Amino acid sequence: MKAQYEQHWHEVAQEVLLEMRTWREEHPKATLQEIEEEVDTRIARMRAGLVEGIAMSSAAAEVGGRAAGEPAHCPTCGGTLHARGKQVRKLVTTGKQTVRLERSDGSCPTCQVGFFPPG
Template sequence: MDEHTWLRTGTAILTEIKEWRRAHPTATFVEMEDEIHRRMMELEAQVLQDAAQASESQEWGQTPGQPAPTCPTCVVPLQARGQHQRTLQGNGGQSVTLNRTYGTCPTCQRSFFPPR
């Protein structure tokens, strides 16, 4: 996690909010609240993405002795199929892109990004 990036992003968002407010001097409280919330979701998405990327579970199957996740149906260890990107939608509507090890069940051949 890069706190410097978070601080830069947060500072940029605060500057944008101030500029928006100057450009909209008659905005209502609700309009200001909506604009601030929309912009803060950008920071939330970045922090969420960085926190998720810092998880040890993103690179399962690459460390000797580390158990692989199991298939939720067959309960057998998954086979790692390399790193792939997965894009999720955060609560605020912002996209969060994660790099994760993709896995396939050797029994049922189902594939997914564990852990779910």
């Protein structure tokens, strides 16, 4: 099964290519340096998106290999965990891009235990 970020990556790449084509049409006399700057900015954005996607896919795997969007289950009783919200961590990476790491936090109403603590 394809990871979510793989699909997203294709969309972002398409978007960037389209943006660059439009930009080029609007800047037919751009210097090589200007072109490089435009490309670098977008590459930095794509890079951040990929880092975020890969990091998040790993976080999803840690909580039991469930597919994104599906409810998590308690490893003890198998009941559906109640979401307690998401914890978000923001990091700034290469090219001043923000990488947003999100981790869902849940608790089991039966066992009265919380899961996915920060760490």
